[in-house]
Amino acid sequence: QSALTQPPSASGSPGQSVTISCTGTSSDVGGYNYVSWYQQHPGKAPKLIIYEVSERPSGVPDRFSGSKSGNTASLTVSGLQAEDEADYYCSSYAGSNTFYVFGTGTKVTVL
Amino acid sequence: EVQLLESGGGLVQPGGSLRLSCAASGFTFSSYAMSWVRQAPGKGLEWVSAISGSGDTIYYADSVKGRFTISRDNSKNTLYVQMNSLRSEDTAIYHCAKDKNSGSSDAAFDIWGQGTMVTVSS
Numbered sequence: 001q002s003a004l005t006q007p008p009s010a011s012g013s014p015g016q017s018v019t020i021s022c023t024g025t026s027s028d029v030g031g032y033n034y035v036s037w038y039q040q041h042p043g044k045a046p047k048l049i050i051y052e053v054s055e056r057p058s059g060v061p062d063r064f065s066g067s068k069s070g071n072t073a074s075l076t077v078s079g080l081q082a083e084d085e086a087d088y089y090c091s092s093y094a095g096s097n098t099f100y101v102f103g104t105g106t107k108v109t110v111l
Numbered sequence: 112e113v114q115l116l117e118s119g120g121g122l123v124q125p126g127g128s129l130r131l132s133c134a135a136s137g138f139t140f141s142s143y144a145m146s147w148v149r150q151a152p153g154k155g156l157e158w159v160s161a162i163s164g165s166g167d168t169i170y171y172a173d174s175v176k177g178r179f180t181i182s183r184d185n186s187k188n189t190l191y192v193q194m195n196s197l198r199s200e201d202t203a204i205y206h207c208a209k210d211k212n213s214g215s216s217d218a219a220f221d222i223w224g225q226g227t228m229v230t231v232s233s
Contacts, residue, residue, distance in 0.1 A: 001173050003155065034217040038156070045226065046148075046156065051211055051219035089156050091218045099170040100146070100218050105155040 004029065004090055004103035011109040012080045020106045022073040022090030028101055030071035034093035037066055037075045041086045050075060077108070085110045113137035113222050115207050120227030127197050127231070133190040133207030133224055141165070141185040144210040146220060147192050149203035149229075159205070160192060164213065175201075197231045204228050 005023040012018040022029065022037075029035055035053045038046035048057055050066035053073065063078045073092070077084050090103035119131040133145070147159040160181040161170045169181055180193040190207050205227055208220035 003157075034219075036217070036219045038220075040156075045206060045223035046220075047223075048211065048219060048221045051221075052217055057211070057221060091156075091158070093216055093218045096170075099161060099172075099216070100158040102148075102156040102158055 001094075001098050001101060004092060004101055006088075006090060006103040006106045008104070009107045009109065011111055012077075013111045014080055014082065016080050017076055017078045018080060018108060019074050019076045020088055020090075020108070022075070022092075022103045024071050024073075024092055024094075024101070026071060028071075028092040028094035028098070029068065029073050029090075031095070032093045033068070035066065035068055035073040036091045037064075037073075038089045038091065039084075039086045040089065046089065080110050082110050084108060113209075115209065115222055115224035117205065117207055117224045117227040120205065120229045122230045122232065123197055124233050125198060125231055128193070128195045129197065129229060131192045131194070131205055131207075131227055131229070135188045135190065135207075135209070138209070138222075140183075140188040142213045144213075144216065145183065145190045146208045146210070147179075147181065147190075148206045148208050148220070148223075149201075150206070150226070151200075151203040154203075157203075161216075162190070194229070197229075199231050202229060202231045 037050035211219040211221035
């Protein structure tokens with residue numbers, strides 16, 4: 001059960017965009033359209049911001065968008081704001097043996 | 112208000128046991144699968160275990176299989192995890208999390224508890 005691979009860090013200036021990748025295999029990310037993304041501020045519980053690759057829960061700004069190509073999913077945060085500075089994690093359904101797997105996490109810094 | 116509240120964490124010696132609880136409110140508990148997700152200090156998220164709404168389907172991560180047992184009491188709106196043979200690497204904040212959609216396993220957890228800290232140390 002290997003974790004999905006994310007870059008350790010990403011950064012951008014306010015108003016810019018940042019894209020985070022999440023690389024898995026055909027047994028998880030590539031095999032199902034069940035990729036989610038979570039935002040976690042220090043000392044807080046994770047918050048769901050994207051599910052089923054590109055769907056946004058109600059209340060999540062449309063600055064957050066998700067996509068997938070092959071075994072790699074991506075989260076794009078457009079129009080970066082100071083409050084977007086947080087850790088971001090992807091997750092994927094991985095079949096009935098492994099079930100769920102999270103990514104290694106990416107720390108986003110707003111410069 | 113939809114809410115999850117964990118309890119039961121604490122300090123335990125290696126090889127010891129602990130039972131965590133997660134009290135749910137504000138939604139029809141029995142309709143949703145639930146998971147435990149942990150986060151070691153300064154580390155990333157790790158999915159631990161999941162249980163279906165009825166309790167008849169259960170999954171575990173390899174790292175806890177054979178040592179942890181997940182269960183639920185739908186009459187009490189409460190999720191549990193019994194943790195035995197604890198190791199130092201089990202030290203983490205343990206969150207319970209609710210599936211966003213009833214009836215599907217889509218790795219989308221829309222409600223999280225704040226977590227309870229488990230420390231395994233002599």
